[in-house]
């Protein structure tokens with residue numbers, strides 16, 4: 104066999120994927136369709152790191168007991184949703200010290216103006232008293248940039264709302280590379296076409312959010328019982344057009360949202376979805392079908408979740424495997440950052 108043939112036969116290295124999710128509030132359908140489902144569907148093709156970002160969660164006040172529970176519960180949901188520990192490294196951010204360290208190092212090259220311009224920060228700052236808001240809230244995107252850059256992630260699959268933060272991570276990577284030489288891979292945000300923005304069922308003008316998951320009728324939570332899912336979907340806000348088709352008219356966003364959910368779960372095209380409802384008698388039929396597809400998608404996840412939460416020792420074991428893999432990658436990277444900046448590494452030779 105000649106050299107070039109041997110070379111061509113070599114498999115292409117897999118793209119490194121990293122994403123994160125906060126252990127605050129109950130995981131809802133938007134998280135699943137906008138993020139988790141895509142991670143699971145593509146884990147075979149990629150080299151995967153998924154981080155449960157507890158350090159991000161504490162940028163707003165958390166009840167310690169509740170936070171600990173939510174962190175393990177989220178891990179169980181991720182495994183239950185199909186992340187396979189043999190293919191995906193799932194770990195808790197605070198188990199991997201390089202994250203907090205990278206955040207500090209990157210803070211020192213990130214202009215404060217960049218952070219003050221972040222939409223999510225501006226939204227939060229508008230509703231909060233600055234005397235009470237934590238510095239962590241402003242710094243949140245730098246911690247996130249560290250999460251991404253430490254792993255030399257090529258791709259960062261997130262929902263639409265996080266795109267700006269990934270773009271900031273790119274800016275920070277480029278600035279660091281310019282100042283200290285080529286250190287970081289500049290990551291690409293990967294936004295799913297469908298499911299990128301699942302809207303609140305009680306108010307389709309705002310996105311479905313974990314923070315409101317406790318409000319009646321707002322969200323389907325991943326571990327809701329079928330009866331509860333049915334009730335939430337039945338209560339979903341629609342309109343008075345009585346027409347079941349996709350639309351970008353804000354007045355029809357409730358129906359559009361329900362169709363969007365149906366579309367991502369079934370994997371059908373928009374045309375096929377509209378065809379499915381061609382003979383529907385009204386929004387009651389639409390809601391029944393949407394409820395059914397959600398329930399059958401979530402039922403196996405709910406069952407696996409219950410089993411995992413019954414064996415916390417096993418869950419913790421899986422998380423420490425993930426953390427070990429994460430440290431193996433991020434440890435050397437944070438040392439490389441320190442070295443480039445001019446910090447003396449412990450044990451470094453003169």
Ligand code: AMP
Nearest residue numbers: 125133134137138261262299300301311
């Ligand atoms: P968070 O709930 O903010 O921790 O978000 C975790 C992941 O879920 C991120 O990738 C978000 O972009 C995604 N996500 C959160 N809410 C939604 C939503 N309503 N629609 C689509 N994706 C979402």
Ligand code: TRP
Nearest residue numbers: 121122123124125156247250265
């Ligand atoms: N900020 C993200 C969110 O709220 C979570 C997150 C933290 C993240 N670190 C990340 C997402 C790194 C992608 C990559 O959804």
